[in-house]
Structure formats: C-alpha cells, structure tokens
Amino acid sequence: MPVHEAMLMPPTRRDPPKPGPRDSLNDESRLLVRSRNGDHEAFGELVQRNQRRLWLVCRQYLGADEADAATQDSFVKAYTNLHSFDGCSAFSTWLTRIAINTCLDELRRRKREGLRVDPGQGLDTEPDADGLDPLDRVADEGPGPEDRAMQRQAVARLRHCEAGLPERQREIFRLRFYSELELDQIATALGVHIGTVKTQLHRAVHRLRTELGDLR
Amino acid sequence: MTTHPSDQHLDERDLSAAVAGLDLDLEDAARHHLAACLTCRRRVDAAAGLIQARRDLQRTDEPDWQAQHRSIMARLPAAAPEAPVERPNEPTTILAWPARLLSQRSAHRSLLAAAAALIVAAGLLALTRPWLPVRAPTITAAEVPVEDILAEVDAMLAEDQLPGFEPLDPIVPDLEEIQAHYTHNGAS
Numbered sequence: 476m477p478v479h480e481a482m483l484m485p486p487t488r489r490d491p492p493k494p495g496p497r498d499s500l501n502d503e504s505r506l507l508v509r510s511r512n513g514d515h516e517a518f519g520e521l522v523q524r525n526q527r528r529l530w531l532v533c534r535q536y537l538g539a540d541e542a543d544a545a546t547q548d549s550f551v552k553a554y555t556n557l558h559s560f561d562g563c564s565a566f567s568t569w570l571t572r573i574a575i576n577t578c579l580d581e582l583r584r585r586k587r588e589g590l591r592v593d594p595g596q597g598l599d600t601e602p603d604a605d606g607l608d609p610l611d612r613v614a615d616e617g618p619g620p621e622d623r624a625m626q627r628q629a630v631a632r633l634r635h636c637e638a639g640l641p642e643r644q645r646e647i648f649r650l651r652f653y654s655e656l657e658l659d660q661i662a663t664a665l666g667v668h669i670g671t672v673k674t675q676l677h678r679a680v681h682r683l684r685t686e687l688g689d690l691r
Numbered sequence: 692m693t694t695h696p697s698d699q700h701l702d703e704r705d706l707s708a709a710v711a712g713l714d715l716d717l718e719d720a721a722r723h724h725l726a727a728c729l730t731c732r733r734r735v736d737a738a739a740g741l742i743q744a745r746r747d748l749q750r751t752d753e754p755d756w757q758a759q760h761r762s763i764m765a766r767l768p769a770a771a772p773e774a775p776v777e778r779p780n781e782p783t784t785i786l787a788w789p790a791r792l793l794s795q796r797s798a799h800r801s802l803l804a805a806a807a808a809l810i811v812a813a814g815l816l817a818l819t820r821p822w823l824p825v826r827a828p829t830i831t832a833a834e835v836p837v838e839d840i841l842a843e844v845d846a847m848l849a850e851d852q853l854p855g856f857e858p859l860d861p862i863v864p865d866l867e868e869i870q871a872h873y874t875h876n877g878a879s
Contacts, residue, residue: 513771515764522763526756531749539752543759550763557772630744651712652742653749673713681707684738 503566511557522550525567528654529574535649536578545581549574564663571656571664629687636686644679647672699724701731710738 503524509517529549533542553560553573560569637645646665650656651672658676662669701709705721708714709731714722725731 511772513769515767518767519760519764522760526759526763527753530754530759534749539749543754546759547763547766551766551768554767555772626741626744629741630748633741633745653746673711673716676711677704677708677713680711680738681704684703684707684710687738687741 504562507557507560507566510554518554521566525570526550528567528656529570531654532571532574532650532656533578535646535653536575537581541581545574545577549577552577565660568660568663571660575664632687633683636683639686640679640682644675644682647675648679648683651676700728701725706731706734706738709735710742 503521506517506520510521526546530542530546533545533549537545549570553570556573560566637648640648647661650661650664651658656664658672659669662672665672701721701724705717705725708717709725714725717725725735
C-alpha cells in the first residue's frame, strides 16, 4: 500500500478500547438522550468513542503534557452543555469544536499571564523525561542506523518548517494529518468553508515541500 | 489544478495536492499519470512518509486511555445537564415533590392575595362613587311584616269613632215601620 494511502487509513496502534457490537440502544442519538437525562454510563460510552480523537486535537495546540487535562476539561464542558447540542453537526465535530475552544482559551490565558506561547506548541520539541530524543522511538524497524538517522533529520526539519507556517495553515495541516480529522470536520470545527480548508492545506503542504527541498 | 498531459510528470503543485490527499481534485489525466508513474508516486510517498513519521512520533506519548476515562467520569457533575424526563418512582421525583408543593403553595398565596386586593379595591370604589344615584332599598315580599301591619290597622280602626260607622239605634223601628209612618202622614 502506498504511504500516502496508508496515511488516510484509521490508526490501529494503541487505540482506546472500542465498544463491541451491542443492541440498538447504543447508537449515538440514544446515548445522547440518556446522557442528557443524567445517565453517566451512556456518556461514558460517548467518551470512550471520542477520547482519542479529542486528545489528538488538544495535542496539536497544547502539547502532550497539557493535552490530557484539556481533553478532560472538554468532556466535562460537553456534558454540562449537552442541552445546547442541536444535532446540526455530528456529535464528534461538536466535541472537536469544544476541544479547540478549550485549547484556545488556555493559550489566551497563558498569553495574558505572560507565559510563553510557542508557535511550535504541541510538537515533540523536547527530550523525554528519560533524556532520550523522542525521535529515537520512531522507525525502529527501519533498515539501518544510517536511514534512521536520515529520517530523524528529516522529521526534525519538518518540525522546524511547520513552526514557520502561517497560523491558520499550521492549524489545518496538523488537524488533518496529526489529528486525523476529515476536511469537512475541520471546516465545521473551525467555522470556515471547506474550500478554505483545501486551499490552506494545499498551501501548507506545498510550502513545506518547497522548504524541505531534497528531504521531501 | 493545471491541465496535465498524462505522459508528463506532475508539477510541484499537483504533487503537493496529492500529498495533501487532494488528488481527487486533480484532473483525470493527472490522476491517471500518478497511478501509472513510479517516479511521481515515489515523490508523493516520500513526503507522505515523512509526515507519517512525524505523526507516529506523536503517538509515542499517548496517555493511558482507561485512566483518562476514569478521571473524566469522576469529574462529571452528579446532576443531569438539564431537567431529566420525569419518571414515576424515581428517587429524584420523590425528593422533588416538596419543592413543587412549596412552589404551588406560594402560587396559591399569590392568587389569594391578588383576589383579596381586588375585592378591597372594588369595595372602596363602590363607597367613593358619588356620581351614582342613591336607590331605595328594594324589599322583597318576604321581608314585609304583613301580620303586624294588619294588627296595627285593626287597632286604629277600633279606636276610630266615626259617626257613619255608628251602629243603628236598636229602638229605631225597622224599614217597614218607617214606611208606614210616612204613609199615615200622607207624605208619599
């Protein structure tokens, strides 16, 4: 399978446990009705179905350290505001929008309090607690140390180039490739036309390919 | 996207579109070329592979999903996000009835107070309306003391000594005697 096709496949590694097939009561709309009536178990099912997606969204804005807390905040906000979900969009898209707003609020708070807001936020720019470069964890199955070193170098350059993208392009690029959102989901979550998403995504990729040069 | 002859390699913009997953927006000729051309596919795969490596890197720090799920559930407020659908025999229903009763009582009190105020206002208005004519009180037949009036009339008549009502003198002769008297005197 070509790599660019594999990119579009749903991830299979370390996914949260997915609910098995159950009776028809477990479809999303019924779960929503039960959740609105205070049924925590039903909402827990919705959490389980969406938590990885939301974490990946928060990860792009706040980084790994803060993504967990932001994900939890987003779900609690969603629960307390369930009555305002009108069903005009998919529930997962509504959740994504809440998560994005939660992250943007956090970034604004940091800015107000004079904390550093890095355009490369959400990226793996620092070594792990064990002192290892996170890039060492990638592509261990590669053909050899030379190739792995080249790939580490390429990923580091991609990371650097990403940080230099215009804010909107960087946001859409990350939501598409790292949060694995569909184009229409991005458009709805950001409140823009899908044509805008396509244009910004194309520009981001083209700019990255141009800057990466022979590494692309 | 630009018009593309199928025997030429894709230009950079079309390659970027393919990397971005927008290859469906390419022209048919470009898509056919991409499917057939190993060189172009390699260039697309190289960029896509780099992005994928970057994405895989982010997966290395995914949290413990079960622990995250437990934390979220523990943080949910106990109350329903909005008023739950009322069902009989539910603890919430049983606990809620005193509040509803209090609410109903206060509503009743308000209504009673409003009615009382209305009555008082109407009374005051009636007392202070000088423009209306004063009407004699209407008395029903049941309220007339007929017996008392008749008794009073009888008493008055008993005391009244009108001459026209005096009884005739018993020594006065009757009508035939009077007629005979006048006949003898030659008056008729």
